[in-house]
Amino acid sequence: MTTVKEAVLRPELDDKLAGLAKDVDQNAYYPKPFMQEVLTDGYFRGQALADEARLIRYVSYRCMTTGFNLWCHAAGLTYIRHTENQTLHNEWIDALESGRTLAATGLSNPMKYYAGLEKLHLSASPSAGGGYTVNGVLPSVSNIAEDHGFGVVADAGGRCVMLFVHGSQAGVTYKEKTDYIGLNGSATYACKFTDAHISAGRVIAEDAAGFVQNIRPLFVTYQIPLALGVTERAIDAIEKCANKQNGANSALPVQAKGLRSRLIELASAFEEAVKDGRPEWETICRLRLNAAYLALDSTHAAMLHSGGAAYMRAAADNRRLREAYFFANLTPTVKHLETMLQADQT
Structure with missing residues (x-):
């Protein structure tokens, strides 16, 4: 599927999606009811990776913030799907796949930590009776609410552990962040941990480094459809x-024909990379980087082609430009990817 012209959602959900973008962008509306309906309909239950990616692209074509929130959920769901802690898996897998509970990633800082770009923000010490006591601050976690869950990685003294945190966890407080130029409908919060006890039943992995290395291709794979969706909508606007x-x-100098040719080539390569459900790390990172640059090129070109109309506050063209800049700075950012991929060539 190299375009999003064929409907993915049932008509009633499609109609709801069509009306979301302006409210999400202008009023910081968080589209939780829509996401829960998508999940209740089974779009993340028993689906192939390619089908889940297709859904995120379809949603992002209409509203990338909503697509981003679905990516957050897909990432959090990935942790539960792949954990070896059967207690945790059995407790949360059905709730997350059915939409009774939504999830977030919490992996931005750890991804940068493992790339040597940041220090780890959370620390953990073993608790009497099992589990860990966590302290520290995560500056930004999206798709968060008190009835959601998210993953975190903490330094446990010489090794790192990965934990699943429920939004109502005692010892965790939240401060909402809504001063971004875009993506304000993403339920993004700074999360402060103060002696927060996470039980043994919510340990995703005692070896966080190995676990993150295992799931990071999927973490990045689910991001690429965000750019594919917003890019295609920008190209359509140019036409x-x-x-x-x-x-x-x-x-x-930049025309729709050349951009669409690049999009078709990128989308085809992406479909090939995910068709067996086991994307290769370097391949998916190169596709992710190319997707970021193509989204920037396409949304910038759409601004020029649309002219003065694009500079109205509620214009879709400038919303997509802001979405593309967000994507370029979403972990792994373009500079993160460039640094990593260039290092692999030396």
Whole structure:
């Protein structure tokens, strides 16, 4: 599937999705009811990786913030799907796949830590009776609420552990962050841990480094459809204004035809990379980097093709530009990916 022209959602959900973007962008509306309906309909239960990615792309074509929230959930769900802690898996897998509980990632800082870009923000000490007591602050975790769950990695003194934290966890407090230029409907909070006891039943992995290395290709795979969706919508917008001002847009150096050719090539490579459900790390990182640059190129070009209309506060073109800049700075960021991939070549 190299385009998103065929409907993925049932008509009633499709109609709800079509009306979300403006409210999410302008009013910081958090589309939780929509996401829960998607999950209740079974779109993350027993589906192939390619099908889940297709859904995120389809949603992102219409509203990348909502697509981003679904990515957060898919990442958190990945932790529970792959944990060897059967108690944790059995307690949460059905709730997360059915949408009774939503999930977040909490993995931005650990991903940067393992790449040598940041110190780990959380520390953990073993608790009497099992589990860990956690302290520290995560500056930004998205798709969070008191009835959600998210994963964290903490330094346990010479090794790192990965834990699943419920939003109502005692010892964890939240401060909402809504001063971004975009993505304010993403339920993003700073999370402060003060002697928060996480039970043994919620340990995702005693060896966080090994676990993260195992699941990180999926973590990044679920991101790429965000860019594919917003890119295709930007290209469609360029094509719609081809005859504007007597065809003056034809003089611009970046045109829809070239962008669409790049999109089709990238989408085809992505589909090939995920078709067996086991994406290879370096391949998926290169696709992720290319997707970020293509989203930036496409949304920037759409601003120029649309002209003055794109600079109205509620214009979809500038919303997509802001979404593309967010994607470029979503962990792993473009500089993170460039650093890592260039190091692999030396």
